[in-house]
Amino acid sequence: MRVVVTGGAGFIGSHLAERLVREGYSVVVFDNFSSGRIENLLSVLDEVEVVRGDLRSPSDLEKAFEKRVDAVFHFAANPEVRVGDPQEHFENNILATHNLLEAMRRHGVRDVVFASTSTVYGDAKVLPTPEDYGSMRPISLYGASKLSCESLLSAYAHTFGFKAVALRYANVVGPRAKRGVVRDFVWKLLQNPRELEILGDGTQKKSYVWIEDAVEATLHAWLATQGGFEAYNVGSEDSITVVEVADIVVEVMGLSGVHYKFTGGVDGGRGWVGDVKYMHLDISKLVSLGWKPKHNSREAVRKAAKNALEELKP
Ligand code: NAD
Structure with a gap:
């Protein structure tokens, strides 16, 4: 075919x-x-x-x-x-x-x-x-x-x-991704491991x-x-906040004491105009057909952070 x-x-x-x-x-x-x-x-x-x-x-x-x-x-x-x-x-x-x-x-x-x-x-x-x-x-x-x-x-x-x-x-997260919050955080922390700028108010909660x-x-x-x-x-069965994503990236990079600097964002803490603040998909339709994700959001972000670190490390 x-x-x-x-x-x-x-x-x-x-x-x-x-x-x-x-x-x-x-x-x-x-x-x-x-x-x-x-x-x-x-x-x-x-x-x-x-x-x-x-x-x-x-x-x-x-x-x-x-x-x-x-x-x-x-x-x-x-x-x-x-x-x-x-x-x-x-x-x-x-x-x-x-x-x-x-x-x-x-x-x-x-x-x-x-x-x-x-x-x-x-x-x-x-x-x-x-x-x-x-x-x-x-x-x-x-x-x-x-x-x-x-x-x-x-x-x-x-x-x-x-x-x-x-x-x-x-x-969607994983090797070769050239955009998205995980890669963005890894990149920023490689530039400055003491402070991380987070778009919005950090409470945006999404599925990975x-x-x-x-x-x-x-x-x-x-x-x-x-x-x-x-x-x-x-999607996966859960969703996590942007601050939780930051915590995972910081842990994967072996850092501590990182100061989170929130931009505050727009329109009630969104990262940017048009950012959907809360995203969690009901995946039961595809699950009922026999598909099931092997990773939850936390595991997906952790693996993606490790990949991004390998890809971006000088
Ligand atoms: P990507 O930028 O890595 O891939 C897009 C590809 O399309 C690139 O190879 C690019 O060169 C090619 N392309 C763009 N415009 C083209 C054109 N006019 N003619 C021919 N090729 C063109 O992005 P991705 O993250 O791999 O996304 C793939 C698809 O999945 C996109 O449709 C995106 O909207 C969708 N999507 C991605 C995510 C995610 O989290 N990455 C989430 C939801 C949906």
């Missing part, structure tokens, strides 16, 4: 590509290398086909579909959750997804798995938040663009008979999922879905 992984040179995409190769799939990585790195694919470079191209360009996309394709894992995006440039979010997420779905339709490919996000829920009033939470009100451009992509997927499933699976990931658990969930959800559009939450 031949599958395309868009964003396959990025953090999650490269781990997914490796796993798909191990499972025996022929893998095509489609990436514009804006944040992705060829080094992320080192262990599978001889086995994957790399197509350098941009999803915003329909002619680039044609290159990924020159040979038969059976399914697409769509992981390319502008993953910046902070305000950023609205046009960037529109082009790299919504327009890119539209172009991809159209290329799939033209080439008779009807199977797509999409990297969505917990931020589609916005400030959910129900925690843990289930997939059928009724009031989807993203508070960031990133979340809005991802929810728009999900809407497109749903429409393509119903209109053109696609099987479309959206994974709403919590904070280990990369291998997230990849396992992705394959599980894809294979368990028969057809139509389905969304699945992918």
